[in-house]
Amino acid sequence: xxxxxxxxxxxxxxxxxxxxxxxxxxxxxxxxxxxxxxxxxxxxxxxxxxxxxxxxxxxxxxxxxxxxxxxxxxxxxxxxxxxxxxxxxxxxxxxxxxxxxxxxxxxxxxxxxxxxxxxxxxxxxxxxxxxxxxxxxxxxxxxxxxxxxxxxxxxxxxxxxxxxxxxxxxxxxxxxxxxxxxxxxxxxxxxxxxxxxxxxxxxxxxxxxxxxxxxxxxxxxxxxxxxxxxxxxxxxxxxxxxxxxxxxxxxxxxxxxxxxxxxxxxxxxxxxxxxxxxxxxxxxxxxxxxxxxxxxxxxxxxxxxxxxxxxxxxxxxxxxxxxxxx
Numbered sequence: 001x002x003x004x005x006x007x008x009x010x011x012x013x014x015x016x017x018x019x020x021x022x023x024x025x026x027x028x029x030x031x032x033x034x035x036x037x038x039x040x041x042x043x044x045x046x047x048x049x050x051x052x053x054x055x056x057x058x059x060x061x062x063x064x065x066x067x068x069x070x071x072x073x074x075x076x077x078x079x080x081x082x083x084x085x086x087x088x089x090x091x092x093x094x095x096x097x098x099x100x101x102x103x104x105x106x107x108x109x110x111x112x113x114x115x116x117x118x119x120x121x122x123x124x125x126x127x128x129x130x131x132x133x134x135x136x137x138x139x140x141x142x143x144x145x146x147x148x149x150x151x152x153x154x155x156x157x158x159x160x161x162x163x164x165x166x167x168x169x170x171x172x173x174x175x176x177x178x179x180x181x182x183x184x185x186x187x188x189x190x191x192x193x194x195x196x197x198x199x200x201x202x203x204x205x206x207x208x209x210x211x212x213x214x215x216x217x218x219x220x221x222x223x224x225x226x227x228x229x230x231x232x233x234x235x236x237x238x239x240x241x242x243x244x245x246x247x248x249x250x251x252x253x254x255x256x257x258x259x260x261x262x263x264x265x266x267x268x269x270x271x272x273x274x275x276x277x278x279x280x281x282x283x284x285x286x287x288x289x290x291x292x293x294x295x296x297x298x299x300x301x302x303x304x305x306x307x308x309x310x311x312x313x314x315x316x317x318x319x320x321x322x323x324x325x326x
Contacts, residue, residue, distance in 0.1 A: 068108060095132045099125055102132045111309070112206050113137035115298070118145035118169075123152040130157065130171065139176065141205050142169040143198060143298045166197035166297070176207035181311050183208050183304045184234035186224075186251065188217030188241035191266045195297040196240040199262065202301025203238075208308050218246045231255055235311040236304040240297065242266025245277030252286025258307055260300045261291045 074080040093105030106114040113133050118126055126142055126149045133140045134157075142153070143166075150162040153169050160171040183203045187196035193214060204210045211234065216224040224231075224247075231237060232255055240262040241247040248261035261284065263277035270276060274294035281291045292299040 097128055097132065100129055102129055104132075104136055107137050112302075112305075113140060115202075115302075116140065116142035118142050118149050118167075121149070123149040126169075127152055127156045130169075134171065134173065138174045139170065139172040139205055141202065143167065143202070145169050163197065163201050165194055166201045167194060168198060168201045170201065170205050172205065176205070178209050179207055179308055181209070181235040181308050182211055182233065183236050183238065183301075183308055184211045184213060184231055185238045185301075186213045186216055186231065186240065186247070188215075188243070188247045189266065190215055192240045192242055192264045195262055195264050195295050196238070198297030199238045199240065199301035199304070200297075202298050203305050203308075206302070206305040208305050216247070217241065217243075218250055221250070224250065228254065232257075236260065236307045238262060238297075238300045238304050240264060240300075241281075242274065242277050243271060245280035248281050248289050248291075249284040249286040252284065252289045257288075259286065259289045260304055261289050262297060262300045263291070263294050265295055 071080065071085060075082070075085050093103065093108075095102040095104050103114045106112070113136075116126055116129050116133075121129075123146075126145065130140045130142065130153065142149070145153070145162075145167055150164075150169055153171075154160045154162060157171045160169060162169055185196050185200045185203070187193060196212070196214065200210045200212055211230055213224075213227055213230060216227070218224075231251065234255075234257060236258050237251060237255060238260045239248040239251050242264035243266065245261070245263050248259055252259045261281040263274045263281055265271075265274035267274070267276065278291065278294055281289065284291075290303075292303070
């Protein structure tokens with residue numbers, strides 16, 4: 001379906017917002033007359049967060065996801081002009097903290113707010129970034145955190161959870177609704193648990209149902225075969241392994257779903273800190289295996305969430321659990 005526009009300026013504006021959930025509401029009347037070939041959506045679900053003020057921030061810090069939804073709806077109905085809409089979206093989508101520039105539009109573009117990488121940051125920096133994210137988002141995730149960062153974070157945000165095994169912090173003012181479909185996280189051995197848990201925590205907070213299946217490495221293949229019902233029912237599988245990294249190939253031969261392989265740095269000298277597992281996974285003979293970086297559980301969890309979102313077709317809302325947030 002082509003987008004009907006009335007001027008190059010409006011075309012430029014529309015191209016900036018490629019999300020189907022947003023573009024579907026830009027099928028507006030042209031020169032005051034509705035185009036009969038353009039069908040308006042019969043049902044559109046909008047995100048709305050309790051913290052959102054009943055106004056539009058035309059020039060002050062950009063717009064949030066729910067403000068963007070409301071603004072575009074008003075534009076479609078002819079209640080606000082094109083100039084005002086352009087002004088709102090041209091505002092710099094960031095919050096300047098001096099030591100960091102927080103991307104306040106990450107949730108609008110990606111369906112999930114900016115994630116904090118804790119390594120190298122002070123506890124106060126992690127807390128300040130999280131506070132800014134939580135001003136406009138229902139949740140926040142921090143990875144690779146230290147005990148000191150976790151201690152201050154939990155003091156500042158009552159209800160925050162420190163996932164010690166995963167090295168993650170999560171804070172959910174309101175949990176995102178869980179999508180249909182499941183993500184399975186498998187790991188070869190107990191030593192791989194920190195990476196596997198990082199993947200599981202990431203996928204969970206992004207709005208997915210997660211099943212964990214640990215210590216099912218190829219040294220005891222019967223442990224894996226005993227749970228075929230679980231692994232074959234998942235929409236996406238994250239398979240974490242160190243040593244020679246053989247487990248993803250085995251799993252890929254048993255399922256018809258995408259397999260995301262995560263090499264870990266677990267192993268003896270010739271494992272070269274995970275390089276052996278990485279190369280083994282990259283050379284997998286199993287079809288449908290993709291590979292992330294060594295110990296990158298977060299990257300695997302994030303990618304699995306995006307795949308699971310696409311697996312369940314809910315029209316324009318399928319790309320982001322934020323779009324279904326009450």
